[in-house]
Amino acid sequence: MATKNIMIVGVGGQGSLLASKLLGRLLVDEGFDVKVSEVHGMSQRGGSVVTYVKFGDKVYSPIIEEGEADFIVSFEKIEAARYIKDLKKGGTIIVNTQQIDPMPVIIGNAEYPANVLDEMKEKGVNVDDIDALALASQAGSAKACNIVLMGRLAKYFDIPREKWETAIEKCVKPAFIEINKKAFELGYNN
């Protein structure tokens, strides 16, 4: 199988680490060669963060470049716009519609561009937008946003739902398994 590329983008602290852990676990269990790459350190402090997940028969480069991503999962609206250049032609971007102002907007040096998803759609991008924050709260914790989005991503894969749920069980602490399974289901079905 040719290598498939998934990018997870968002704001430092939003929980992309757990999402990539879940994907890595699932894809290894499915028997793929897998590489997962993220940058630690300074950029995690509320900055724009990106994680690459690649899988296939044999994966070389751990990173995803412009026009290479089959899927982008964005935890925040303008982060989707920031990384859309990396989406492959015909690829799909899943976007949590949450808005988190970056510092230039907070201090009034820039405007938050509210209509980026419309522009993407106008340009023919497959945009799958979802209010993951609301669904996560419905599941029992705003922090489960990441798993709501993984639920949505799962719809695009042939891998059976039970396998995703097994991966959730392996990746989260026992006390949070139920909330996260619920979050996954809400992402999958809404």
Add this chain to the structure above:
Amino acid sequence: MKALMIGNAALARGLYESGCSVISSYPGTPSTEITEEFAKFNDTYCEWAPNEKVAMETAFGASLRGKRSACCMKHVGLNVAADPLFTMSYTGVNAGMVICVADDPGMHSSQNEQDSRHYAIAAKVPMLEPSDSQEALDFAKIAYEISETFDTPVFIKMCTRVAHSQSITETGERVEITKEYVKNPQKYIMAPANAIKRHPFVEERTAKLTEYAETSPLNRIEEGNGENDFGIITSSTSYQYVKEVFGDTVSVLKLGMVNPLPVKMIKDFAEKVGKVYVIEELDPIIETHCKNIGVEVVGKEKFSIMGEFSQKTIAKAFGLADKENVCLDTAVPVRPPMMCSGCPHRGIYYVLAKNKITVLGDIGCYTLGSMPPLNALDMTLCMGASVSGLHGYNKAGGQETENKTVCVIGDSTFMHSGVTGLINIAYNQSNSTVIILDNSITGMTGHQQNPTTGYNIKGDPAGKVNLESLCHSVGINSVRVVDPYNLEECERVVKEELAKNEPSVIISRRPCVLLKYVKPKKPLYINPDKCRGCKRCMKFGCPSISFRDKHAVIDNTLCIGCGVCASLCPFDAFESEGE
């Protein structure tokens, strides 16, 4: 067992399986997880040292006693440890010793992008360079064999992408290695008379290691299918990018040992493939070697000397077409990293910026105080430089600067190399005010314990340096402690200490809000009837506060209820529901 592991965890596993019994390190991105992962093994010793020099000497001591050892650091940490390094090259080792160093091309989390391979060449120490997690594990084992066979410490050089990328890694079992310690002054006492006899040994060793490099499995040729009529010499993560672009269509000489480099192997490869490209991140180390041995190659004229590479960098250099994509016309505002909501550093920076004080800064999360809207910093150089730099600044500036200049340095950085600067301030008496930002942890690298926290790497209670006593005992008479959430107190104490005619230390003490034991309070909210939209709170630069429809609003998913913003509001618009 097979598992998905980051390069640093695989390297830690490799050190463990090789029988490494002692690791001493100082944290630094992207090297930190090597030591953190090693600390999870039970039958070994592992510690955070105050700095990299101490760590390397500790590892040396363990090797001398007969146990395999290692020390880990980021590229700039190697500058700090350079002193023992150059002479350890002469003494060699008893049990094997590995130095793990992680470079940061692209400077994701560093102040420069120096290339550690220069140190291997300068100190005449062999260096291995893995290109993924499995190699990181395997190379650790080979490194110890080389160390003991050739009597030398051995470098394993990581880079951000290898250190922090996860790939599938097969683990094995641990071996136990112990060597006897035999007193040997000619080998271990590097006084001139002995050192002069060890230098020829070092040169002979390099010659032998070059021979080893010719046939070692660390360096391998992957023959191409003939589609492309050139060859590529590469190493580390660049190898992965080359394979991503060219697959099997090009012949590749993949170097796993980058010092010393083979001679005959490279010459034979070049003869076979004709045209040779050298693809390496940062400095032209392999390229220069090729040219020195008379092999013509194309290198830095085609591939940048700066930053990280990727498959795109390489495809572009070979004129291959860009991949199709969509770009938006809308400009997206940047999202730089910033201090967290409730970060204790913000309070002290707010006070310093408000009073237009010149601030010499240091290395850590608090470098983010340089960002708008606080713009509080004037200088950041290297670990500890704020304190010694302030001394020099004030010696040069005299009365013109003494009363309006401070330095800021974190607790861990102060232990690393700030205290020596403070000793200089006390000894040579500059009228300097040093602010220690004590957040009770090493923050930026992801919460490592340090000598001031009272806990060791495993989280067990440990010795604890008392900062106040330390400052007093080196000769600072005026040592004050403030709470950075109390802006009024901070402003008063900063003004008082700056006005004094003697060296002084202010300890700004409050734990990092990301520490597990720091329980967040309920988020504040802004009463829109009271908020007049004056934007005074926006000058604080808290990511939880933004401005919508002529009022400030608080993002309750980010706010931790520190309440400092409330003290800035002249209209009492910030309200809280209590604890």
